[in-house]
Amino acid sequence: MTSLADLPLRADLVGRTAYGAPQLHVPVTLNVNENTHPVPEEVRADILDRIAAALRGVNRYPDREFTALREALAGYLGHGLAPEQLWAANGSNEVLQHVFQAFGGPGRTLLTFPPTYSMYPNYATTSGTAVLEGRRDEDFGLSAATLAAEIERTRPDIVVIAAPNNPTGTPVALDALAAAYDATDGVLVVDEAYGEFMPDDAPSALTLLPGRPRLAVSRTMSKAFAFAGARLGYLAADPAFVDALRLVRLPYHLSAITQAAALGALAHAPVMLGMVDEIRVQRERTVRGLEALGYRVAPSWTNFLLFGGVEDPKALWQGLLDRGVLIRDLAIPGSLRVSIGTAAETDAFLEAMTALTPVGAR
Known part of the structure; x- marks a missing residue:
């Protein structure tokens, strides 16, 4: 064999x-x-109707720019985001893979802070990006001082910070994320896969986007939306950042079925x-x-x-x-x-x- x-x-x-x-x-x-x-049953019924409608045109390629979905995601996130600031793919794994394909590669580096999501080094490997590891504070924390010091020490091209962190659940303060952005000349991705589970009064990193064109905030529908099997992740960033991801995505990467299902779920967000x-x-x-x-x-x-x-x-x-x-x-x-x-x-x-x-x- x-x-x-x-x-x-x-x-x-x-x-x-x-x-x-x-x-x-x-x-x-x-x-x-x-x-x-x-x-919930009422949501399943609407999603099934939308998928049935999408199937009537499944002989044609889907909307390459997933226009309606980007509009729905911008409306869901709020914070004054426009559709051109949204990007989506088959799970946040593919979204982040696009980031590494666009901003990583041979001769470039990722800075990550273990213990954290184990896929970050995988994205680096598949894109030929070298992996650097930064230290954390006690109890898995990341302070502004620690982030700035580790970024200045390593000078990475990509910094990815899970906030809250996986697998520890640890939050990362907004001032620490701002300090991380200020310290790097590369791109900073704040992975808010669990953003909906944060306290209601906790500010999202989405509030940091204005004036920070090298910042992206990624989200997923796998967790709070119970949509892990549908595979829909997305990020918000400056329109130029989104344009960079277009350079590396495969044609028609989001199927019409996926787009229809996600639109159905977002229509019932509450x-x-x-x-x-x-x-x-x-x-x-x-x-x-x-x-x-x-x-x-x-x-x-x-x-x-x-x-x-x-x-x-x-x-x-x-x-x-x-x-x-x-x-x-x-x-x-x-x-x-x-x-x-x-x-x-x-x-x-x-x-x-x-x-x-x-x-x-x-």
Whole structure:
């Protein structure tokens, strides 16, 4: 049987493994930060009608500029954004890949701050961009001083900051993000994949866009909108930044079906975002339950929690799996991450954790 070793693979890909969290069929899946609530019936019905209409013209290529979708995204985000400031693709993964294709490449560098989203180095690798790692403050924080110092030390071409961070849930203050922009001559991407889960009074990095043409703020419909299977991510930036992404996108990269489905979800944004409040409730339940068992829970502005004080993460992960609950082991010493699910899923997780935690450790 042919193996990778038998193929003329690119030298920088030799020895690497493909990205992917475990996809196991278990009753409670809480390992990839999905929104486990189903899309409401009234929204599903409208989306199906829109897809049926799109199918009538599916013999033709879709709107290459996804005009209606950009208008809807601009309206949803607000902040005075115009449609020409919006870009979308098949998940925020493809959006960020476009950024790396446009602004990275051989001889250029990415600065990232681990532990953070593990795909950032993958975007760098696939675009021939070298990876640099910056330090974080205690408790996974990123202050303005730390960001400025690390950027000045490394002089990267691309800086990506997850805010809130994944996998820790840690927020990043607006003044720190502004300091990061001021310190770099390259592009700064603020990844707000979990922006809808931030406190209602917490300002978004979208407020920093005016006057900062090298800044982009990425978002996704996978989390708050429960749209992970539809694959729709997007970013907001200066129109010139968006024009740069056009240079590297594949023709007609967003299908008519994807555009129709996303428009249907955005048309019902208040209904879809009603799930966020319930997730916040379950997040606080989970925090209280884990702390009562003696675990340390990192502050989180997301739909997941990183909890520490785990004596044997691999054993606890396996014990939960044996009880039908799948969470994530990210190889952070003494820690595991759990996505926030429905009330029933929270019950199942906390019951399993209680059964697996020695009484003396509580």
